[in-house]
Amino acid sequence: MNLTLKVWRQSGPSDAGRMVTYRVEDVSPDMSFLEMLDVLNERLILEGDDPVAFDHDCREGICGMCGMVINGVAHGEQRATTTCQLHMRHFEDGATITIEPWRAAPFPVVKDLVVDRSAFDRVIQAGGFVSVPAGSAPDAHSIPVRKEDADDAFDAATCIGCGACVAACPNGSASLFTAAKITHLSLLPQGQPERLSRAKAMVDQMDAEGFGGCTNTGECTAVCPKGIPLDTIAQMNSDYLKANAK
Amino acid sequence: MAVTGAVMVIFLLAHMLGNVKIFFGRESFNAYAHGLRTLLEPMAPYRLLLTVLEIVLVVSVVAHMWAAISLARRARKARPVKYVAKKSQAGGYTTHIMRFGGVTIVLFVVWHLLDLTFGVVNPKGFDSTPADRMIAGFDASRWWVTLLYVVAVVMIGLHLRHGIWSAFQTLGLANRARYRALKAVAALVSAALVIGFLAPPLAITFGVIK
Numbered sequence: 001m002n003l004t005l006k007v008w009r010q011s012g013p014s015d016a017g018r019m020v021t022y023r024v025e026d027v028s029p030d031m032s033f034l035e036m037l038d039v040l041n042e043r044l045i046l047e048g049d050d051p052v053a054f055d056h057d058c059r060e061g062i063c064g065m066c067g068m069v070i071n072g073v074a075h076g077e078q079r080a081t082t083t084c085q086l087h088m089r090h091f092e093d094g095a096t097i098t099i100e101p102w103r104a105a106p107f108p109v110v111k112d113l114v115v116d117r118s119a120f121d122r123v124i125q126a127g128g129f130v131s132v133p134a135g136s137a138p139d140a141h142s143i144p145v146r147k148e149d150a151d152d153a154f155d156a157a158t159c160i161g162c163g164a165c166v167a168a169c170p171n172g173s174a175s176l177f178t179a180a181k182i183t184h185l186s187l188l189p190q191g192q193p194e195r196l197s198r199a200k201a202m203v204d205q206m207d208a209e210g211f212g213g214c215t216n217t218g219e220c221t222a223v224c225p226k227g228i229p230l231d232t233i234a235q236m237n238s239d240y241l242k243a244n245a246k
Numbered sequence: 247m248a249v250t251g252a253v254m255v256i257f258l259l260a261h262m263l264g265n266v267k268i269f270f271g272r273e274s275f276n277a278y279a280h281g282l283r284t285l286l287e288p289m290a291p292y293r294l295l296l297t298v299l300e301i302v303l304v305v306s307v308v309a310h311m312w313a314a315i316s317l318a319r320r321a322r323k324a325r326p327v328k329y330v331a332k333k334s335q336a337g338g339y340t341t342h343i344m345r346f347g348g349v350t351i352v353l354f355v356v357w358h359l360l361d362l363t364f365g366v367v368n369p370k371g372f373d374s375t376p377a378d379r380m381i382a383g384f385d386a387s388r389w390w391v392t393l394l395y396v397v398a399v400v401m402i403g404l405h406l407r408h409g410i411w412s413a414f415q416t417l418g419l420a421n422r423a424r425y426r427a428l429k430a431v432a433a434l435v436s437a438a439l440v441i442g443f444l445a446p447p448l449a450i451t452f453g454v455i456k
Contacts, residue, residue: 006330019330072333098331105324168335170342171317172324212324213317215344216412222335231421238418 001027001088004096005040007052010109017109019098029089033076034059034066036088053112061085061225064160067167068113069100074164074223082162082225102167106174106209119209120161120177126205127198128181130190149187156184158226165220165228171212176220178206179236180228186239196246199239247317248413250310255410255435257303258402262442268455269446272377279376307355314348340408347405354398361391384450392451396444403440407432 003024010017024040031039034056041051057065061082068083070076076086091097101109106119145153159180166174182199185191191198214233221230264282268275285295334342357367362379365372370382384392410432414420420428449455 008330017327069329069331072329072331073335077333077335100329100331103325103327103329105326171321173321210324212321214416215317215341216408216415217341218336218338219334222337229422230415231425234415234418234420236418237416241418 001029001091001093003027003036003091003094006096006098007112008100009052009112010101011050012111013108027088029087031088032059032084033070033086033088034084053110053114055114056084059084062160064162067102067162067164069098069102069167071098074102074167075162075225079222080225080227082160085225102163104163104166104172104211106172106211107163107166115163117161117163119211120163120174122209123174123178123202123205124161124181127194127201128185130185130188131194132190143189145188153184153187156180156187156228156232159184159224159228160226162225164223164225166211168219168223169212169214170217170219171215173214173220174206174209174211175214175233175236176224176228176230178202179232182239183232183235186235196239196243199236200243203236203240247310247313248416250306250313251409251413253302253306254310255406257299258439258443259435262439265446266442268377268380269449272375272381275377275380276375307352311348311352314345318345338408340404343401343404344408347401350398350401351405354394354401357394358398380446381450381455384447386451386453389451392447395447399440399443402443403436406436406439410435 005022005024006019007022008017009020022040022044024036024043027036027039034054037052037054044051054068055065057063059066061084064082066083067075070083070086075081075083076090078086078090099113101107101113102115102117104115107115107117110116157180159177161177163177165176166172169175182202185198186195216230216233218230221228264278267278282296283293360366361368361383362376365374365379368374368379368383369385369388370379374382384395411420411425411428414424414428446455
């Protein structure tokens with residue numbers, strides 16, 4: 001496969017940045033999107049050019065490090081797929097592919113396609129934890145959990161914090177991420193003592209980071225590589241409203 | 247957005263049902279208009295309840311607009327650098343015309359009040375009965391007014407198709423099991439409002455009501 005890439009190049013946080021066009025030749029359809037970028041980077045390095053910086057780690061679709069907006073869609077048009085698990089067979093030979101970083105004020109560009117997602121860490125630090133007595137591990141069956149609650153909590157817990165929801169949201173809202181983290185804990189018995197204070201602290205931190213507000217467009221859940229459902233946001237809103245009513 | 251929107255949806259339902267009275271004749275419609283002003287009489291003075299309702303509505307409209315504007319401003323601040331390419335993935339165009347629809351509806355409401363409430367742009371003027379203003383306003387010779395209403399009312403319908411279920415989501419009352427029902431209710435209420443609101447003007451323009 002031969003491709004034309006239009007890639008966002010930005011040498012550092014203070015650089016204005018621009019789209020640069022590259023040709024990539026002899027791409028195997030079995031390559032992942034990141035391997036295709038590796039091919040480009042090997043050539044750029046050989047030519048003495050600066051390789052395109054992008055985040056990646058496990059390349060198994062479970063770490064949440066990779067992520068770029070491909071042809072206007074976070075992680076590309078393949079549903080429920082991270083960029084590392086997106087394969088070149090989904091693209092046409094000779095296609096032109098636009099690649100941009102996540103665009104959000106709380107996610108400043110570090111370099112090229114790498115953005116700083118520390119804002120997510122601070123949202124987690126604000127309340128994404130349960131306080132449990134330390135000591136030896138409890139027996140697995142010591143706290144009963146309803147099957148339905150366990151399933152829903154696990155669905156929410158599959159969030160890998162990649163930031164695609166923010167990137168796709170027309171408002172730049174982090175509601176799906178924050179809601180996934182809140183729902184994951186608020187459905188389980190261990191999360192109950194801090195349930196309302198957690199919702200308040202995490203939502204307030206999310207707003208303080210400069211993310212936009214949710215208008216229920218559903219763009220987030222459509223691009224989420226883990227398919228986090230939209231009703232986690234209703235759960236978050238419910239907990240947040242109750243916390244504020246107190 | 248959710249609470250103020252709900253107030254306005256309830257108002258629209260009552261308003262639509264009131265309008266349909268024109269099908270039962272001018273007297274029925276005029277009696278309804280008079281009845282609105284004498285609600286709770288003799289306990290309350292003339293027009294007290296109606297004035298209170300009008301104040302609640304104006305407050306709702308202003309608060310709804312304030313919320314929409316602050317959401318739009320936050321959204322702009324949250325994405326200072328725009329995408330070169332951006333493709334929507336969520337099905338449904340209604341979510342993407344909410345702000346445009348809101349502006350259209352505000353402009354329409356201004357015209358609507360000048361037309362049928364204050365009679366400024368109505369051929370019968372202010373010193374006429376409500377039914378006279380309504381029937382003269384949608385006369386076939388003023389077909390463009392009817393057209394304006396059709397466009398505006400359809401826009402309200404599209405606004406509510408997203409707005410109604412969205413309000414439940416915002417208030418934390420939605421969940422996976424309820425989404426289908428909520429979206430169906432939103433579509434049904436929007437359709438009922440569009441049909442109910444468009445029936446009288448279209449009937450007048452096409453000479454069914456004289």
